[in-house]
Amino acid sequence: MPERRNWSESEVCHAIALYLVTDFGKIDKRNSDIIELAARIGRTPSAVALKLGNLAAIDTSIPQRGMVNASATDRRVWAEFLTDPASVLDVYRQQPKFERLPEIEIAAAAMETQTQSPMLAEDAVKYLHQEGRERRVESTQRIGQDFFRKMILTSYRSRCALTGIEDRRLLNASHIVAWKDDPQNRLNPSNGICLNALHDRAFDRHLITFDEDYRMKIADHVPQVARRELERVDSGRLELPTRFLPGQSFLESHRLEFFEKARTISI
Numbered sequence: 001m002p003e004r005r006n007w008s009e010s011e012v013c014h015a016i017a018l019y020l021v022t023d024f025g026k027i028d029k030r031n032s033d034i035i036e037l038a039a040r041i042g043r044t045p046s047a048v049a050l051k052l053g054n055l056a057a058i059d060t061s062i063p064q065r066g067m068v069n070a071s072a073t074d075r076r077v078w079a080e081f082l083t084d085p086a087s088v089l090d091v092y093r094q095q096p097k098f099e100r101l102p103e104i105e106i107a108a109a110a111m112e113t114q115t116q117s118p119m120l121a122e123d124a125v126k127y128l129h130q131e132g133r134e135r136r137v138e139s140t141q142r143i144g145q146d147f148f149r150k151m152i153l154t155s156y157r158s159r160c161a162l163t164g165i166e167d168r169r170l171l172n173a174s175h176i177v178a179w180k181d182d183p184q185n186r187l188n189p190s191n192g193i194c195l196n197a198l199h200d201r202a203f204d205r206h207l208i209t210f211d212e213d214y215r216m217k218i219a220d221h222v223p224q225v226a227r228r229e230l231e232r233v234d235s236g237r238l239e240l241p242t243r244f245l246p247g248q249s250f251l252e253s254h255r256l257e258f259f260e261k262a263r264t265i266s267i
Contacts, residue, residue, distance in 0.1 A: 006071075006073070007051065007071065007073060007074075008073075009073060009076075009077055010091065011041050011043070012051075012073055012074055012077040012078075013077055013081075013087050013088050013090075013091045014037060014040070014041055014091045014094075015037070015048065015051045015052060015055060016055060016077060016078060016081055016088050017088045017089075017091050017092040017147075018033060018034070018037055018048075018052065019052045019055045019056075019059075020088070020147075020150075020151045020154070020189070021147070021150040021151055021154050022034075022052065022154065023154055023157070024056070024242065027049055027052045027053055027056075028049055029044075029045035029046045029048075029049040030045070031045075031049070034048045034049050034052070036096075050069075051074075054069045054070045054071075054074060055070065055074060055078065057069065057070045058070045058074060058075055058078050059078075059243060061189075061190070061243040061244045061245065062242060062243040082188075085187040085188070089143065089144055089147055089187060092143065092147050093143045144186060144187055145179075147187065148173055148175075148186070148187050148189075148192060149172075149173040151173075151187075151189045151192070151244075152173035152174075152189060152192040152193070152194050152241075153168065153171060153173060153194055155189060155192075155194070155241035155242055155243050155244050156193075156194035156239075156241045156242075157241075157242065158171065158194075159171075159194065159239070160194060160195055160196040160199070161193055161194050161195060161238040161239045161240075161241070162195060162196070162199050162216065162233045162234070162236075162238065162239070163196055163199070163232070163233050163234065164234060164239070165196045170196050170197055171194055171195070171196060171197075172194070172195055172196070172197060172200040173192050173193075173194060174192060174193045174194070174195045174199075174200045174203050174204065175191055175192060175204075176191050176192065176193060176246060176247070176250035176251060176253070176254050177191055177250050177253050177254065178204070185250070188247070189243075189244040190244050190245065190246060190247035190250065191246075191247060191250050192244075192246075193210075193238065193246050194241070198229065198230070199230065199233075202222075202230055203254075206219070206254070206257050206258045206261045207219050207222050207226075207230075208230060208258075209251075209254050209255045209258035210238060210246070210251055210254075210255075211251075211255070212248065212251070213237065214237050214238040214240065214246065214251075215236055215237045215238075216230075216233065216236045216237070216238075217255075217258070218230055218231070219258065219261070219262050219265075220262060221262060221265045
């Protein structure tokens with residue numbers, strides 16, 4: 001019988017990275033992602049699946065709880081992730097599919113998220129022609145955006161929180177406080193909402209915002225036709241995620257800018 005060994009901090013980081021992008025219903029030893037991680041860190045798929053279940057026990061962002069067997073290491077690494085996701089992102093980028101990122105994939109991701117970071121598209125062009133530090137920065141940024149998107153879409157069951165659209169090609173992981181404005185919370189899952197492309201664009205431009213009860217507000221200066229399209233929603237209130245509710249402090253910051261922009265336009 002093989003000797004039982006404790007989980008290291010690095011292994012727990014790997015488990016957290018996988019937990020954050022895995023639907024609850026897919027936490028199973030037969031899940032191919034769980035099998036791949038188990039092989040990579042020298043664990044059994046059953047052990048990895050059990051660890052992901054244990055992590056749910058300390059995830060206070062969800063109503064349901066996993067088995068109450070989380071270790072002190074689990075709790076410490078989880079707490080560190082909540083304050084600084086860098087360590088989890090580092091192990092996420094070690095996945096085999098990220099070992100060699102095609103240049104065209106970097107550029108495409110930059111174009112997709114240019115509303116969050118106006119210089120991103122230009123930086124992507126630099127990436128295609130330069131080596132060294134800029135190449136590493138762009139790779140890290142691309143992976144960070146991919147990780148954030150997967151976390152948010154997982155939390156929202158790959159459905160737009162306003163319309164219920166379920167085609168991932170039409171969904172964005174919308175930062176509440178923009179990527180460029182708050183580096184510390186770029187990867188904070190409570191700083192994101194899953195929205196379709198239209199409402200994502202309107203949210204990013206502060207044409208819409210959400211109140212304390214998660215109800216949509218549309219700026220008075222939005223033209224009538226655009227307003228009608230934005231109002232094509234089920235209830236006008238966000239369908240809440242399975243975990244990581246939109247942070248009220250982030251929403252308040254977004255509302256302040258929403259009202260400030262509206263005031264400026266009305267002057």
